[in-house]
Amino acid sequence: MLGFVLPLLAQVQIREAGSGATTCEGKNDAFCPGFVIDNINDYVSPFLEHIVLVLASVLAGFVVAMVLAIVSHGRRWLIPVFIGTTGVLYTIPSIALFLLLLPITGRGTVTALIALSLYNLQIIYRNANAGLANVPDAAKDAGRGMGMTDRQLLWQVEIPLAVPEIIAGIRIATVSTVAIATLAIFAGAGGLGEILYNEGIQRDVFKTNIVFGSVLAVALAISFDGLLVLAQRFIAPWRKVRAL
């Protein structure tokens, strides 16, 4: 219900903003840095909500993807099944998936998190799977020669050697999710979509918020990507995998 009321509230505010046609934001011709500085507090909670949506859904997607990758590693016939199923989910546009979940989970953050986690699951599973498959046979043979059991081989040889690919998958998932999560506003969750849509397009196409919301989203994606590159160097310094 709140999802219906908020755009209406935004409409009410415009009339007030529009009344001062002499100010930068009143004219709405271009980006107004003054408006952003004066109202900087209003951007904090959508920004934090966005970060929470991204972190929680990447974490959930990562955990499930790793479980699936480990399960299918020993049972290779499951790999095409998992890739096919998650691939179908990936094909469905996020905005449609958000609203398909509406009758089941209702409007709100949970719906957004489920949909975003499913996308992350697909991306990370694919990479984890490729990482495990690309472990050199020589490394596995050496492990076996040392008397390792299958379980030891998995945890001490195969998973560590797959880390660069797994992190590459997390990078792709994180950057995509920062972008897709702007649509979470239509699932009734907050995030930067609130600035772009409720306070931007719906507010008589308020240019300042549209520009600033876009800048925040891209800056967030770049920051997360940079942090993950650092993490990759720290955790797996021996190999560099480009996120393609």
Next chain:
Amino acid sequence: MAEGAGALIAAPLVPAFLGSFGGAIDFIFNQRESVQAGGQIGGLGQIWDLASTQIAISVVALLLATAIALPIGLWLGHRGVGEFLAVAVGNAGRAIPELALIALMVAFIGTGNLNVTIAVTILGIPPILTNAFVGVRQVDRGVVDAARGMGMSELAIIARVELPLAIPTIMGGVRTAMVNIIATSTIGSLAGVKTLGDLILGPALYGDEGVIAGAIVVALLALTFELILAGLQRLLTPRGLVLQRAAARASA
């Protein structure tokens, strides 16, 4: 629920346990009175109107994106230059939110079919360019040298050796591009184009059942295009490549 006078075909029997989904399926097949705003909404006629606009925009955008990105990706890959560009374009494509792109377009360029098609095309370019580059780089250099030794021109090498061998990777990029394109053309309805997003983003006019109906049709549209492109990929993949991969699987 008013049985619309213009109902094109009878609604299928909708099981009650489907709840709102049942209502949404009914919305797709039968016209009804809008509770919120008056007037007739829903029904196959309206769904087809919205879907056909979206299909037209999406297909044009995919063709444009392919026409722009494929030659650039192939050429860079063939020359082995511009890896930074190919990677950066791919990453930027993922980092640009489609909602931000549409909002910026509405704010600074304008609305309408042409503008939305351009915005949608922009989001289709990165995966095709990056995948074409990567696909060509993955082609065995020995094969390229052999082609050159047989006297093939550089263009012939690209068109008759590298392109066919890179088809699986390139088509992967085309499929990702289409996922982006369908998603973005959906929210193109925010920029004054009547796509299925009109239903999804218009709860005030269409009600929750209309919103869910829109989501169902968009999902079906996306899956249909995915199937068509997967079929196209099978058709285009050289037979030798299929046999080679099957042999590799058998010996693994």
